[in-house]
Amino acid sequence: MQWFDYARPRTLDEAAKLLAEHGDRARILAGGTDILVQLRAGARAAEMVIDVKDIPELNEIHWDGSTGLTLGAAVPCYRIYGNADIKQHYAGIIDVASLIGGTQIQGRASLGGNLCNSAPSADAIPLMIVLGATCRIVGPSGERTVAVEDFCTAPGKNILQAAELLVSIHFPAPKPNSGAHYMRFIPRNEMDIAVAGAGVSVVLENGNFASARVALASVAPTPLFVKEAGEALAGQPVNDESIARAAAIAKNAAKPIDDMRGTVRYRKHLCEVLTRRALQVAVQRAKGSN
């Protein structure tokens, strides 16, 4: 592997100084399950690797019934699915934390890392989008908040500027009668990259959809927020017809490529099936959540 230096700052200020000094020659290390593979393969370069796991703000899990959940960008998956508050209020987050990689990867990998790696196939990003999550980013010119759906710009690329750091991801408190789910299709049962994936969230009211959001994985250069699929459900009765219409919109919005994992036609078909099934699960969760 290429030579680099290593630092383990204990505060955001220390991290900011290191980032300012090294700019785009610095790389952030959280769980390392993507960045170490990329550094080893020469796909990314670094003169300084900044390990952010000792910074309290990147390690916190904070739940508040009125404001929601703040999840430090470096919190590994096993801490997410081991957390009672997340289990109780965000079944969709448990879905993705439990299916990324295997047990060993889940011991290290974080949702913040999944976001910053910005792969089109990232399993956690569609789910974060449909939950309306926002990113807290600090940098040389201060702090800013960006919606997750605006974060990724191209495969492996995102809106983070040189010396900016993703600190945490904030999820609004779930509305009453709401539910979310993420599902993907892979040829194995685990440890694989999504051929396609669908994340959905719904809010129900008197037998109708009050609102819904749909986002897809692996069918565009970035995780794809399909706003119109969710909007088509708002005000509609909860039944097979309305769900099928939203799934068809998701299928039409997908812009996949042919590659070794699947063809365009197959992936578009998967988007329809996965969106429909994920909506059915989310509706069940919403009915059970009260």
Next chain:
Amino acid sequence: MPRKVQVQTKINGEDVEFLCEPRQSLLEALRDIVGLTGAKEGCNDGNCGACTVLFDGRIVTSCLVLAVEAEGKQITTIEGVAMGNELHPIQQCFLEGAALQCGICTPGIIVAAKALLDQDTNPSEEKIRLWLANNLCRCTGYDKIVRSVQAAAGRMQEAR
């Protein structure tokens, strides 16, 4: 030129100090510096699980951990699983159940299985298979591995 870094850590219950390059993986440090060659290098990118070790109580692929991250941590490798000259029940059951052929994946699988049985004394077959999904074996077809983990769970329960 980046400097080498002194790392103080605990491996298999013993204090260990080593000097490494920041770019070296924990797996490289264990094998090439500390001389513990039980953890194996298979894919070197986190897929195969042959380099699995316990890192502060969690299983990780040590090829995807930097050696410098071991500072102040507790690490258990396959060398720390047996109790002196007495094999751990998982090791004994792997021998009796012929759960290995070439043996390259075995150290990682035994470390991973031990972590599972330490937190769940009677896991279902499905749970064992999911837990070990990050450990590839190209010889056995997995059935003998899963059955040996189940046998070890039973033996460990009897011993309680």
